[in-house]
Amino acid sequence: MESPEDAGGGTWFRRFWVRHRTAFWALHSVWALATGVAVIIIARERYGFVPWVVLFLILTWVSTLFFSRRVPDHEADGPGVAPPGFGAEATSYLTRSMYQETMFFLLPFYAYSTVIGSANIVFTGVLAVLAVLSCLDLVFDRWLRTKVVVSLLFFSIVTFAAVNLLLPLLLPLDPRLATRIAAGVAIGSALPLALRGTFSGPKEKAYLGFAALAFLTTTIGIPKLIPPVPLRLESALFSTSIDQESLALPDTLPARVTSEDLDGLLVVLTEVFAPAIVPTHVSLEWERDGKIVRVSRDIVITAHDLGFRVWDSWRPELGEIPPGSYKVLLRASGGPVFGSAKILVEPPQAAQAYGAPKDRYQR
Numbered sequence: 001m002e003s004p005e006d007a008g009g010g011t012w013f014r015r016f017w018v019r020h021r022t023a024f025w026a027l028h029s030v031w032a033l034a035t036g037v038a039v040i041i042i043a044r045e046r047y048g049f050v051p052w053v054v055l056f057l058i059l060t061w062v063s064t065l066f067f068s069r070r071v072p073d074h075e076a077d078g079p080g081v082a083p084p085g086f087g088a089e090a091t092s093y094l095t096r097s098m099y100q101e102t103m104f105f106l107l108p109f110y111a112y113s114t115v116i117g118s119a120n121i122v123f124t125g126v127l128a129v130l131a132v133l134s135c136l137d138l139v140f141d142r143w144l145r146t147k148v149v150v151s152l153l154f155f156s157i158v159t160f161a162a163v164n165l166l167l168p169l170l171l172p173l174d175p176r177l178a179t180r181i182a183a184g185v186a187i188g189s190a191l192p193l194a195l196r197g198t199f200s201g202p203k204e205k206a207y208l209g210f211a212a213l214a215f216l217t218t219t220i221g222i223p224k225l226i227p228p229v230p231l232r233l234e235s236a237l238f239s240t241s242i243d244q245e246s247l248a249l250p251d252t253l254p255a256r257v258t259s260e261d262l263d264g265l266l267v268v269l270t271e272v273f274a275p276a277i278v279p280t281h282v283s284l285e286w287e288r289d290g291k292i293v294r295v296s297r298d299i300v301i302t303a304h305d306l307g308f309r310v311w312d313s314w315r316p317e318l319g320e321i322p323p324g325s326y327k328v329l330l331r332a333s334g335g336p337v338f339g340s341a342k343i344l345v346e347p348p349q350a351a352q353a354y355g356a357p358k359d360r361y362q363r
Contacts, residue, residue, distance in 0.1 A: 047230065047275045050166050057162055060155070062188055063351055092141050096134060099158060103131035106161050106305045113227035115329070118337040123218075127161060130154065149207045152190050156215055160186035165229045170278045172302075175228035176334040183219040188210060218303035221333030231278060233330055233339025234271045234307065242267045244334045247309055253343060260348045262321045268341060269311040277304055282297045284312040290323040298333075323347045 047091050107127055114124040114160050143150045164182035194208060217226055239249040242261055249269060253261075258291070268284065279302045286294040296312040308331075316322065325346050330339035 008306060011239045022241045027112075034327075037231050047169060049105065050162070050169055053162050054089030054166050055158055056102055058198075060095055060098045061159075061193070076351045080119060082157070090117065093137075096137065096140060099154070100131070102158055102162060103127060106158075106165065107131060109165055109229050110161065110227050112153075112232040113336075115337045115340050118329075118340075119224040120336050123225050126157070142215055149204060149211055152194055152208065153215065155193065156186040156190045156212075159225040160215075160219060164226070168170065168230055168278045169276045172279055174280050174333055175231060175278065176223055176280075176332070177228050179223065179334075180220050183216055186219075187216065199244055211334045224336050226336060228280070228332035228334075228336050228338050230275050231280065231332060231338050232273050233341075234273045236270045236328065237270060237343070238266060238343045239267045239269065242269060242311055247311060247332075255342070256344045256346060258346050258348050259321050259323055262345065263316045264319045264327070265313055266321050266345075267311060267344075269309060270328075270330055270339060270341065271307060271309050272330070272339070273307040274304070277302060282310055283331050285312070285329040285331060286312075286314050287327045287329065288322070290325075321345055 037305060044339075105201075107124075107359075110124045110127055114120050143154075160182045163185050164175075164179055167176055167178035167181060171178075237249060238253040239251055240253070241250055241260070242248070247269060249267070270284070272282075279300075281298045282301055283298050284296040293316075294314045299310055301308050301310065312328075314321075326345060328341045328345050330341075331336050331337055
């Protein structure tokens, strides 16, 4: 009886490939992860490469549209089913490679605009998990070839992440508007792939519809989950006053101060980086020991390629800044946080613990 290794041609190369393909792809997974880390290190801050990433996605879309088809699952169906041929392996490899490099390239840009503890860390975390999973060749290849819903959802997320970053760089768009457009582009580009796919029955179609609804609900309906790329907080300084014309600070405060050092007023000045003209609304939200004590008005900003600065101050009604742990959150339109700054205000007697006269704050 013809063995599975002899199926589909029986050449020496075919038998060799069938025998060793698992070990090869396992070693390649380690290589893919290493190159992904290299991409993070080398390509970070390279905003000029973003259009090339979108070009990679277009090539991925074309290859998936014209070469993808539902194939038997060799690992799940057992040794009686031959693994995919060399041509199918090569096409799948190119698709996975473009996914891998795209995911690892996008990660730093989303990480810059993400604040640990905020809601948008969920989306950045999903990108990181998908980037690592894309390096697991045998598992990821099986999902792409046999799980239509998973394949389409993965493509949609990667496309959304790339277009969402690209649009504010090319056009003067508010990040929130760019997010909505990117979501529409992702779903629209996935539709031809969905029509191309082979569905096993009504249940899979229902899963696909649910996945599309969940994707749109997350990206458009819950804007706090999406980091407002390409905006990111560069620095934040606290002071006891500010020149409202020049935004000059007469002093800068360390991470720990006492309430008597503040003279009843606490000022924060933030500097935001933007690589292009990005119109947006920002606001500053003050928290004391986890409770909101002040929210500034929405400030309309048109960031140029050098970014912008925005400030706010808090003067409590009692006339003195009460001790506590203070955090200022920088929010973009729609509510996503993309920066935070902290300062600890201690009671006056705490000055003796690290004491120094007040003029230690002077520049």
